[in-house]
Amino acid sequence: MNVYRRYVMLGFAVILFGAIFVRLWVLQITYGAEYAELSRINRIRNIPIPALRGRIFDRTGKPLADNGAEYRLLWMLPATDAIPPEALERTAKLLAIAEEELEQRISEGRVYNYEPAVIASGLSGDDVLFFEEKRADYPELAVISVPIRMYPEGKLACHILGCLGEISPAQLEIMRDDGYKMGDIIGQNGLELMMETHLHGVDGAGLVEVNSLETKLGVVDYEGIHPTVPGLDVYTTVDVGLQTFVEPYLEGLNGAIIVMDPGNGDVWALASSPGYDPRDFVGGIEPSKWVELATDPDFPLLNRAVQSGYPPGSTFKIVTATAALETGIVEPNERMPVACYGAYRYGRWLFHCWNPSGHGPLTIAGGLKNSCNVFFFQVGHKVGIDNLEKYARAYLLGEPTGIDLPGETSGMIPERSRLEKRWGDKWPRGEVLNNAIGQGQVLLSPIQELSVVTTVANGGYIYRPRLVCYAAGRDGSTVKSYPPEIRAVSPLSREHRAIILQGMMGAVGRFGANEHYLAGKTGSAENPHGKTHAWFVGLAPVYDPQVTLCIFIENGGYGESYIKWGKAIVGYCRENIVSETDWPEAPPGVTPKDYENSPELLVRTDENP
Amino acid sequence: MNRRAIIRRVDLLLLVSVLLLAVIGVFAVGSATYDGTGVPAFARRQLGWVGLGVLAFIPAAAVPYRYILKVAPFLYAFAVVLLVLVLFTGSGARRWLAVGPFSFQPSEFAKVALILSLAGLLSYKRVTESLGGLLVPVVLAAVPALLVIAEPDLGTAVVFIPLLFGMLFAAGVSYTRLFILVSPFIALVLSFNIWLLGLFIAASAVVVYINRWRFGEKTLGFSAAGLCALIGFSAPFFWNMLKEYQKQRLLTFISPEVDPRGAGYSIIQAKIAVGSGQLFGKGYLDGTQVHLRFLPEPHTDFIYPVIAEEFGFVGSVFILVLFFVILYRAIAVCRDAGPGPGGVLAAGVFVYFLTHIVVNLGMAVGFLPVVGLPLPFLSYGGSITVASFVMVGLLVDIAYRSRTITRW
Known part of the structure; x- marks a missing residue:
């Protein structure tokens, strides 16, 4: 150069x-x-004033997450100065504790040497009055109020709400440009996380004058250089009453229950068990509690309703039946060549039905009603793995449903490509028989399974499960709304839908539980962890479904044991959510038994697909 | 070549300075984020970034740069793709791309890619010796700059301007052509005053006219003057088309005193931090300005005041000296590399460091408005740390492959 x-x-x-x-x-x-x-x-300190976090409401306007004020007692002398003995003595006397303990609280109560130390928190209203009166004689003390997250319903809906936590360095790196800073408390799970951008307001800053000699705190310009903007309130589809009704069923069990409005995909209740207490996370979780939660063999932090896939067992037969009917491979009244004698021979293998004494020859509706494995083995064999995959995809399985909760699983559906990748050309052809009854390489989360039932219930619309309706400012103005969203329309013809509903009617009717015209499908899925996983998916009333639900109990035994829960939940919804007056009347003179026998009664005649 | 000869050709002084800076950086980040309990997570992570930087340094230094320059067009194209991608998928004001558990800023990668591709391009006389040819590097720099502006990250985008002109200058582009290229930017700045603008346009027309015999591009020269006029006079019109918050953002950038969030406040606090360090500083972890949280962003943009407060004039000047070693060595490598892309590449590295250092330090001592540019090796951040180590790697690479090696 x-x-x-x-x-x-x-x-x-x-x-x-x-x-x-x-x-x-x-x-x-x-x-x-x-x-x-x-x-x-x-002496002028620029102190951050945290913005109020947005509230979370249920569908009736009851708060699920709110803000409260916590009163704290502060020791105003900075750590850089020696503690005056007379101040220590009189304050210890006032608090009725030993001087050593006060000293210890002072040294533990501070983050920065120059900041006041928190020596007591969670003060009651009387305490606040008491200390305010003494203020003139005790210049070293001050009471402040700090906004703090409250969950009025306690542990209720913890997997929907999620929890709070301090921003991590990795999160901060990304969120710094959006105005977040070190030490900020943000949502770390559930709606608190997914709705963080709405819930988090804009922190303010105030100028506070500190005079270390006279130890007085004077607010120079509290709203000063930059006022706070509270976060937006989030309005959800959850019904606190139903959630409260549903959660006790899961007490002591590992499992999930979800209840949905088939007309728009609104989630009325979503429970997963065991849970945790989101209140433990407010203001930082204690390490010992965290270790306890994280190492619990029952994974209380896992949202079983959406974050984990399980073998769906016989509930998957709805998908198999759809594939069989829609491809035309199986006619509605066709019987399979081999009548069920309790087992089915395929090559060298013997595939068993759950009922060792057999079901005899069946049609599709009968196969669903009796949940006959031998029938569906043959259907699976005829339909083939590619059609099974095609129709599982038609229900948008194998991908997340898009519910507003984090960490959703995609699940797993029967796929030729996966089998070929694993086994090469010689992949076991019998796999499709297992897949047809929801075993083998099929995993669905309860929300995915519910999505299938909801789709059958409403005649083919696959809705995105919706938890959040809209976010609004404190003045009630809607800032962002989340309307119901149709992800796709499934290719289920009216006649075939009626056949499937007929089978589901029978599956519940078999146990004499057709109250509210409840139809459904049970499942008892084999799994490597012991007793079968119990499933029950249901819809009611069958002639014009108003509610769909999915019950899943890990190692819960037989699915049919939980039909009675489904019945009770439908009863609750009928009384309290849909209301008795809006609940559609059954056509005059038609009994549930009639629906089990004549599918033509179930063919929809309205303009839906 | 035996081992001793290899070591002799490696610039040890440069490496020692850089490593010292990186170590000081980890400690400074530690002090800036110290909360009274143990080693802060940020310091540990910054140590990780330094480790990653050293890993990135090795290929940059070991692979002969003429091979690196060959793949530069692909790196450039990749960088542009990433910058477009970040607009659609990025998070946090769309500046970040996530790769597994990590995320990085494609704009840092784009700076490196631009320097490499300009170094390759500017060794062609066809490019440097006609105004038309010069349009190619201008466009090359403008594309990533505009994409970065769209993120929006005006501060980072501004870096592309000195990078372009510094490298054009180093590549031997004539002063007149440089002037013509720079003039639209000057016109933009002067557009707030119609008289100054008119004066400037007249002056540029005169310059073009006087130099017309030097190059047969009178038409191009005059159209550049016309462009200046167009930009200068239409700027107020476009200004009025901007939304209120956009205006506010631009104004804040140009003059922090209008910032309602008190960026002026942070400059005052930074000045107090620097000044109160006096000769020897307040001692490590004892800086009151930092630990009282007067300083905003002490671990990134305002890392220098942290050091200045805790280590005083002595420490601040020591940092300056370490930085100057990098710049001086870059210029020495320019000379040793002789004609060709090596020298231009070294000049690019020089401009890269000079811009970041001067803009960040200028802000820290209150010369410049608050622009969010990190300080290489000292500020917390993965992208900038790794990019800076790659830059030093390139310097070592060029020096190692030069015929002569200059020491001081």
Whole structure:
């Protein structure tokens, strides 16, 4: 390079560095003492004022997450000064504790040496009055109020709400540009996480004057340089009453229950068990409690309703039946060549039905009603793995449903490509028989299974399960709304839907539980962890479904044991959510038994698909 | 070549300075985020970034740069793809791309890619010796710059301007052509005053006219002057088309005193932090300005005041000296590399460091408005740390493969 140009470039650097050098000299040497004095007497402190977090409401306007004020007692003397003995003595006497304990609280109650120390928190209203009265005699003390997250319903709906926690360095790196800073409390799970952008307001900053000699705190300009903006309130589809009704069923069990409005995909209740107490996370969870939660063999932090896939067992037969009917491979009244004698021979293998004495020859509706494995083995064999995959995908299985909760699983559906990848050309052809009855390489989360039933219930619309309706400001103005969303329309013809509903009617009727015209499908899925997983998916009333639900109990035994829960939940919804007056009347003179026998009664005649 | 000869050709002084800076950086980040209990997570993570930087340094230094320059167009294209991608998928004001558990800023990668591709391109006389040819590097720099502006990250986008012109200058582009290229930017700045603008346009027309015999591009020269006029006069019109918050953002950038959030406040606090350090500083972890949380963003944008407060004039100047070693070595490598892309590449590294250092330090000592540019090796951040180590790796690479090696 040209030598002059090199000198020009170096000269540039020298001049700029020289300017900075001179500036440093001026700031640190010439005026250093003045600046040191400025920093020493720097009495105006720019303190952050946390914004109120948005509230979370249920469908009736009951708060699920709110803010409260917590009162704290502060020790105002900075740690840089020695503690005056008389102040220590009189305060210890006032609090009726030993001086040593007070000293310990002071040293543990501070984050920064220059900040006041929190020596008591969670003060009652009487305490606040008491300390405010004494204020003149005790300049070293002050009471402040801090906004704090409250969950009025306690543990209720913990997997929907999620929890709070301090922002991690990795999160901060990304969120810094959105105005987050170190020490911020943000949502770490559930809606608190998914709705963070709405719930989090804009923190403010205030100027507070501190005089370390007289130990008084004077607010110079509290709303000062930058007022707080509270976060937006989030209005959900959850019904607190139903959630309260549903959660006790899961007490002591591992499992999930979800209840949905088939007309728009609104989630009325979503429970997963065991749960945790979101209140433990407010203001930082204690390490011992965290270890306890994280190492619990029952995984209380796992949301079983959406975050984990399980073998769906016989509930998957709805999908198999759809594939059989829609491809035309099995006619509605067709019987399979081998009548069920309790087992089915395929090559060298013997595949068993749950009923060792057999079901005899069946049609599709009968196969669903009796949940006959031998029938569905043959259906699976005829339909083939590719059609099974195609129709599982038609229900949008194998991908997340898009519910507003984090960490949703995609589940797993029968796929030729996966089998070929694992086994090559010689993949076991019998796998499709297992898949047809929801075993083998099929995993669905309860929300996915519910999505299938909801789709059958409403005639083919696959809704995105919706938890959040809208976010609104404190004045009630809607800032962002989340309308119901149809993800796709499933290719289920009216006649075939009626056949499936007929089978589901029978499956419940077999146990004499057709109250509310409840139809459904049970499942008892084999799994490597012991007793079968119990499933029950249901819809009611069958002639115009108003509610769909999914019950899943890990190692819960037989699915049919939980039909009675489904009945009770439908009863609750009928009385309290849909209301008795809006609940559609059954056509006159038609009994549930009639629906089990004549599918033509179930063919929809309205304009839906 | 035996081992001793290899070591002799490696620039040990440069490496020692850089490592010292990186270590000081980890400690400074630690002080800035110290909360009274144990080693802060940020310091541990910054140590990780330094480790990653050293890993990235090795290929940059070991692979002959002429091979690196060959893949530069692909790196550039990749960077542009990432910058487009970040607009659609990025989070946090769309500046970040997630890769597994990590996330990085594609704009840092784009700076490296631009320097590499400009170094390759500017060794062609066809490019440097006509105004038309110069349009290619201008467009090359403008594309990533505009994408970064769209993120929006005006501060980072501004870096592309000195990078472009510094490298054009180093590549031997004539002063007149440089002037013509720079003039639209000057016109933009002067557009707030119609008289100054008119004066400037007249002056540029005169410059073009006087130099017309030097190059047969009178038409191009005059159209550049016309462009200046167009930009200068239409700027107020576009200004009025901007939304209120956009205006506010631009104004804040140009003059922090209008910032309602008190960026002026942070500059004052930074000045107090620097000044109160006096000769020897308040001692490590004893800076009141930092630990009282007067300083905003002490671990990133305002890391230098943290050091200045705790280590005083002595420490601040020591940092300046370490930085100057990098810049001086870059210029020495420019000379040793002789004509060709090596010298231009070294000049690019020089401009890269000079811009970041001067803009960040200028802000820290109150010369410049608050622009969110990190300080290489000292500020917390993965993307900038890794990019800076790659830059130093390139310097070592060029020096190692030069015929002569200059020491001081």
